[in-house]
Amino acid sequence: MSTTDLSFAATSLPAVALSFMNEVHHEELNLVHELLAQLDAEQTDESVNKAANEAISAQLAQWLAHTQAHFERENFLMQTYHFFAYPLHAAEHELALQQLSAVQSAWEQSTDRATLRAYIQTWRNWLQQHISTMDFVTAQFLSQFPIPNNLKEIDQLREHEDC
Ligand SMILES: [Fe+2]
Numbered sequence: 001m002s003t004t005d006l007s008f009a010a011t012s013l014p015a016v017a018l019s020f021m022n023e024v025h026h027e028e029l030n031l032v033h034e035l036l037a038q039l040d041a042e043q044t045d046e047s048v049n050k051a052a053n054e055a056i057s058a059q060l061a062q063w064l065a066h067t068q069a070h071f072e073r074e075n076f077l078m079q080t081y082h083f084f085a086y087p088l089h090a091a092e093h094e095l096a097l098q099q100l101s102a103v104q105s106a107w108e109q110s111t112d113r114a115t116l117r118a119y120i121q122t123w124r125n126w127l128q129q130h131i132s133t134m135d136f137v138t139a140q141f142l143s144q145f146p147i148p149n150n151l152k153e154i155d156q157l158r159e160h161e162d163c
């Protein structure tokens with residue numbers, strides 16, 4: 001698949017059977033789209049560029065936190081309802097999170113925009129593939145259970161479970 005094919009429009013993401021999952025995917029895509037816009041707005045003035053890099057770091061941290069919550073929520077539901085492919089799906093999450101963490105560390109070391117931009121294209125392809133396979137089947141499975149179709153309530157259940 002070409003890395004330039006995929007758009008950052010919400011409509012370009014595959015839809016799954018649970019709307020709260022789609023909502024999270026759209027949020028994540030928007031977050032990364034914003035990051036891409038920040039990367040493209042390169043400044044020649046050094047002090048302005050330093051501030052821009054700090055804004056990129058903050059956006060990257062927000063992306064990582066959003067991804068963590070996104071994956072933990074899906075993992076929690078898969079475990080709660082004993083989804084047969086949980087280990088496989090959770091392993092994809094684990095790997096993706098490790099990569100994103102490594103990319104964040106590399107950015108903090110080098111502030112190399114081209115590297116971060118290239119990773120975003122790889123990630124965009126990964127997201128499409130992950131949603132259309134793992135998330136699609138998972139949502140199909142989970143949709144037979146009475147799961148609250150709103151993020152806040154699911155996160156409350158998750159917090160309750162952690163106690
Ligand atoms: Fe997902």
Ligand SMILES: [Fe+2]
Binds near residue numbers: 071089130134135
């Ligand atoms: Fe997933």
